[in-house]
Amino acid sequence: MLEEKFDAIVIGAGMAGNAAAFTMASGGLKVLQLERGEYPGSKNVQGAIMYAHMLEKIIPDFRDDAPLERHLVEQRFWMMDDTSHAGMHYRSDDFNEAKPNRYTIIRAQFDKWFSRKVREAGATVLCETTATELAYDAAGKVVGVRTDRAGERLLADVVILAEGVNGLLGTRSGLRKLPRAESVALAVKEMHFLPEEVIEQRFGLKGNEGCVIEAAGTISRSMTGLAFLYTNKESISLGIGCLVSDFAATMESPYVLLEGFKNHPSVRALIAGSEVKEYAAHLIPEGGYKAIPQLFGDGWVAVGDAAQLNNAVHREGSNLAMTSGRIAGEAIMQIKGRNLPMTKRNLALYKTMLDSSFVLKDLRKHKDMPALLHTNSHNFFMNYPQLISLAAQNLVRVDGTPKIDKEKATTAAFISARSRWGLVSDALRLAFAWR
Numbered sequence: 001m002l003e004e005k006f007d008a009i010v011i012g013a014g015m016a017g018n019a020a021a022f023t024m025a026s027g028g029l030k031v032l033q034l035e036r037g038e039y040p041g042s043k044n045v046q047g048a049i050m051y052a053h054m055l056e057k058i059i060p061d062f063r064d065d066a067p068l069e070r071h072l073v074e075q076r077f078w079m080m081d082d083t084s085h086a087g088m089h090y091r092s093d094d095f096n097e098a099k100p101n102r103y104t105i106i107r108a109q110f111d112k113w114f115s116r117k118v119r120e121a122g123a124t125v126l127c128e129t130t131a132t133e134l135a136y137d138a139a140g141k142v143v144g145v146r147t148d149r150a151g152e153r154l155l156a157d158v159v160i161l162a163e164g165v166n167g168l169l170g171t172r173s174g175l176r177k178l179p180r181a182e183s184v185a186l187a188v189k190e191m192h193f194l195p196e197e198v199i200e201q202r203f204g205l206k207g208n209e210g211c212v213i214e215a216a217g218t219i220s221r222s223m224t225g226l227a228f229l230y231t232n233k234e235s236i237s238l239g240i241g242c243l244v245s246d247f248a249a250t251m252e253s254p255y256v257l258l259e260g261f262k263n264h265p266s267v268r269a270l271i272a273g274s275e276v277k278e279y280a281a282h283l284i285p286e287g288g289y290k291a292i293p294q295l296f297g298d299g300w301v302a303v304g305d306a307a308q309l310n311n312a313v314h315r316e317g318s319n320l321a322m323t324s325g326r327i328a329g330e331a332i333m334q335i336k337g338r339n340l341p342m343t344k345r346n347l348a349l350y351k352t353m354l355d356s357s358f359v360l361k362d363l364r365k366h367k368d369m370p371a372l373l374h375t376n377s378h379n380f381f382m383n384y385p386q387l388i389s390l391a392a393q394n395l396v397r398v399d400g401t402p403k404i405d406k407e408k409a410t411t412a413a414f415i416s417a418r419s420r421w422g423l424v425s426d427a428l429r430l431a432f433a434w435r
Helices: 015-026 052-056 107-120 168-172 196-203 244-250 254-262 318-337 344-355 358-365 369-375 377-396 403-418 420-434
Strands: 005-011 031-035 047-051 068-080 085-091 102-106 124-127 131-136 142-147 153-161 184-193 209-217 225-231 235-243 275-285 300-302
Touching: 005 015, 005 142, 005 318, 015 031, 015 107, 015 153, 015 318, 031 107, 031 153, 047 052, 047 107, 047 318, 052 318, 068 225, 068 377, 085 209, 085 377, 102 107, 102 209, 107 124, 131 153, 131 168, 153 318, 184 244, 184 254, 209 377, 235 244, 235 254, 300 318, 300 344, 318 344, 318 358, 344 358, 369 377, 369 420, 377 403, 377 420, 403 420
Parallel strands: 005 031, 005 153, 031 124, 068 209, 153 300
Antiparallel strands: 047 102, 068 085, 068 102, 131 142, 142 153, 184 235, 184 275, 209 225, 225 235
């Protein structure tokens, strides 16, 4: 393989890397994919949500053999204090459609399946191989990579960086900076195993129906963070994540936060009697549009988490990863089809195509939200959850106190915690950031 040259080398075999490799290999390009794990997905034990529309654009018939867990028919969002939750949920039988919109998946299984599709498309996949540095020509253009296999150099017209948010290849080469602590979250997850019928009973499900719960509030101890619970066929994926900068400032333990979420009265009953078999931690890009680095250069492009493409507001990552990988593959094929070199000028096509997709449009829409939540984390993740709980208790508790007195007490609590101007300011800033 030392003398062999490829049309493209893809670094990483996650959602973005597999999407890019499959797209290019299906289009007839000679593709090499490098994965440092024992097999694709070996470092991903967690459950996740997969968005069907984005995968259909890559593999239209994926439902025939993909390892899918449950299709989602219900979404819940909880605002939690220490003993209660207030929330909203949406459930629709419309999601019991012939081709469901969202599924829960187990990444270790799903990534392995996706990689098999990459191989079937004609790509070469090398596992247990780490790309240690980029290789350059005399003009400074990326022309391949060196690996940990005795410094082996592999050549290609273009290199696709799909190495994740903390991948070192791009940062070591100076193509992008290490993500800032305030733009990356550390999430910890556990897999809780229960009989299929128990999961269905506790969540009101039948067959392959699934439910997702996402929660914020005092469970993150004033830090900017989110907890979640996904139903799989015979397990529940449960976890919590907060900004790395907040962990550093507060010295809180991620595992302690997870234990607190698991033992919250609203969660404890849902996982009672479960067996924990897997625990994992990983980094998630949370900086949004303003944290996106340079996405292309002479002989390289960045996709997925390596490009900070994650919509933290809507908790969407895999769809942006798959879409950016696919678009990068399509752009490279267009450039190849025109017999043009993989220069920075020509690879700008990738950014142009990404700009016209939902990926950057959605991230641009919420560009101010990460900063707002970070700078006001105590209000949004501590004060307001407690105030909402108080308001709900005053509404439903009947103890002989006149309703007018309860309403006055609720109003006074909000004003005492934030002041009238603070409440108006928070509402306006949230509204403008959401726009």
